[in-house]
Amino acid sequence: MSHPEDLLAGYVDGTLDERERAAVDAHLLGCARCGVEVRQAEAARAVLAELENVPVPFGVTGPVLAEAGRRFERRPGVVWGRFQWAAGLAAAAALVVVVALNVGGEDARDAAAPERTTAVAGGTGAAIPGAIPFAGLERQTDVNYDDAGIRAVASEAAGAVLAAEDARATQTALAGAVQESKERTDLARDCVDRSGVRGPNDVLIRLIEARLEGTPAFIGVYSEGPGAGQAPDHIVVFVVATDDCRILSTASQRIPSG
C-alpha cells in the first residue's frame, strides 16, 4: 500500500485543500498505520506548540556586541585623531554632560577609595601608564544619552587615558560632580558586570547613572589592555538598563598609542 506521506503533515496542520484532505481521509479509512501516525503527529505538534520561549540569559550577546564594536573600529575610514576626539567632546557638551576631569577630583577620589582599590587590583594600577582611578557612581539621571553620546563617553575616556599616559604623575578620576552612595555604586557595578563581557584585564574606570534614549541606564566605562603592566589600548562602554541589567547599547574606542 502506498501512503500519502507528503500530505500527512499538512493534514495534521489543517493546511490541505479540500481535494487533498478528502484523499487522505479516504486513505485513513483503510490504513491503520497512517491513522496511528496522524494521531502521533497531532500529539507531537500539540506539545511543541505549548513550548514557550525562555528569556535570553544575561551576557549571551554581550561578547558579540563587544566584538562588533572592535570590528567597527577597524573598519577602513574609521580613523582616530581626525575628528573623533573633538566630535566626542562636542557631543558631550551638547548633551550637557558635565565632566570634571580635574575639578573636584580630590573629593571624588576620597569618596570612592574602596572602589579605586578594586579597580587597580593588587595595587599595581598606579604603576600602569594610563591608569584611571575609579571614582564611584556618577548621578546624571537628568541626562538622556543617545548612541552618539555613548560614543562620546568612550572617546572622552580614551582621551583621558591618553592624557594620563602623558602625565603619569597626575592620575585623575574621570568623574562628574555628583556621586551616588556606595550601595548604589555596588548595585550599578554588579549590574554592568552581569553583561559578562569583562576580560581579565578590563578595569572599570567610570560608572554613570543616566538614561539612554529615555530608558534609565547604567553606563560602565572599562579600559581594556593586554595586561602585564601594559597601557590599556581600548575603551569599552556598556550601557545596561537599571531595571533588569539587559544590555541597551555598547561602544568601543581604540586608544591611539601615545
Place this chain on the structure above:
Amino acid sequence: MPDPPARDEDLVRRYLSGDRAAFAALVERHERRVYNLALRMTGREEDARDATQDAFLTVLGKLSSFRGEAAFTTWLHRVTVNACYDLLRKRQRAPLLERGDDDLPALEPPPAPDHADASSLSMDVQRALLQVPEDFRAVMILHDVHDLRQEEVAAIVGVPIGTVKSRLHRGRIALARAMGIEQQERVLEDPKDPPVAGGSPGAAPGAPRSGERADAAGSSEGTVSP
C-alpha cells in the same frame, strides 16, 4: 516611540554605512528567537549560548556580503541552524533514533536539559526532542515551535518543500515515540504494515520510561482526530 521599527534590511544598510548601533538593534531584536532555536536544537543552555554567539558573529562577519536576496530572518535562521549543527558535531552527540532503527537500544541517555525554569520549558519534551535526528528536529522546531511556514523552513534548511513535509511528519512521529506515545497506540497497528520511523514493532511493549507515558498518553487522547 512614534516611528515604526526599522526593517531588518534597513538596519543592515545603516550598519554598513557607519551606524554601529544598527547592529546592536538587530541583535536585540532577534536574540530571543536565535537563543531559543539554539536551546531547542541543543538542549543545553551552555550550548545554546555558544551557538547564539557563533551565529551572530557569523552574521557580523558576513553582513557586508548580505545582498538581501533572502530575507534577513531567513538568513539568520539558516546561520543559527548551521551553528547548532557544528556545535552538535563538535560535541559528538549522535541522535539516538534514526529512521528504520526500530529496535535501537538506548546506547546512552541523551544529555538532560539543564534548564532550571521548568514552568516555561517542558523537560520531557526537550529530552524527547534530543532523540529526534537533527535534520528532522530542525524542521520541526522551525515549523511547530517558531511557527514558520513550510516554504520558509525549506528556504532556511535548503531542501525542497517535499522534503520539509516528509521531515516534519517523520520528526513528529519520532518525537511522539520518544515520549512513549507509540506504546499506547500500538494495539491499533496493522502487523503486516509496520511504521517506518522509530518505534519497536513486533516486540512486546517495553516498560515505558517512568513519568513520560502518562503525560504522553494524555496528550494523545486530547488531540485525536474525529
